[in-house]
Amino acid sequence: MIRTVIVDDDPMVCAHLREVFAFADDIEVVDEAYDGAAAVESVLRHRPDVVLMDLRMPGVDGLAAIPRIRSLDRPPVVVALTTFDTDDHILRALSAGAAGFLLKSTPPRDLIGLVRVAADGHTVLSPSASRRLVAAATTRHTARTTMLTQLTARETDILACLGAGLSNAQIAARLHLSEGTVKNYISQILAKLQCANRTQAGLLAHQAGLV
Structure with a gap:
């Protein structure tokens, strides 16, 4: 079983995700947390394999909680699951230690498959996040290559x-x-x-x- 903790300040989102994963016989939602501090406590208590982490929450947000979780002994895989896919959010989440960046609009069947992929140790990115990262990398490369003319x-x-x-x-x-x-x-x-x-x-x- 892929033991999973859902972290989101909206109980409706947590309920929806529970329903989604109820269709997967190899994924078990072991807990919900409604802010980053509670997420760290949940990880310590339940030792999940995967944490689905919202980024924007009151109190301790996901961006602050991710490095705390990743610094724990035998940390779980943390995947950012959010509504916002700006370059800043994507890069900050991945820099903090997230193994992936997915949007809440991801179709349920795709989300189940991506959680399985993340649990196997692979990076998972929504298509829009992938495009943004490629564009950002290309821009940085072009800018620095242009500097060579100096x-x-x-x-x-x-x-x-x-x-x-x-x-x-x-x-x-x-x-x-x-x-x-x-x-x-x-x-x-x-x-x-x-x-x-x-x-x-x-x-x-x-x-x-x-x-």
């Missing part, structure tokens, strides 16, 4: 070396520069590309086809 030829060469995983000493030897000069170049590259570290810059080099 680099000089030498900086582009060094970025390619970062993508290849070379150390400062190795880059200096390959490009016949001093390590100090390489370090200065890397600082300039990180600033121009708005990268926090050389790993991010190296990843961008791969995305841009420099490696």
Whole structure:
């Protein structure tokens, strides 16, 4: 059985979801919680496999409750189930540790199947959430790739070396520069590309086809 806890501040929503899962002989709703704090207590008490978590609730909301639940010993899979599918809600829920993002408008049969998929350890996303994530990722990639045009030829060469995983000493030897000069170049590259570290810059080099 897939032991499931439903978290939503609307009792009608909880009742509807109970009816939906009553048609699945392998899913058991073991409890309902009406805010994030009660959700954490429910998880500790019932040790479910899956938690369906609304995001916007009075008191402790779902976005605050998700990381608390995920930090527990042997935490359940948490899937955001909400009415709102803005980019901010999707990214914040997934960043908090949610294994999926589904809309309450998901057809009952699909919802049952997606809970089973989530319980097996896979990420589940509503079609609109998938489209938004792809669009957001494409926008970020396009913006950063455009930033590459700000680099000089030498900086582009060094970025390619970062993508290849070379150390400062190795880059200096390959490009016949001093390590100090390489370090200065890397600082300039990180600033121009708005990268926090050389790993991010190296990843961008791969995305841009420099490696």
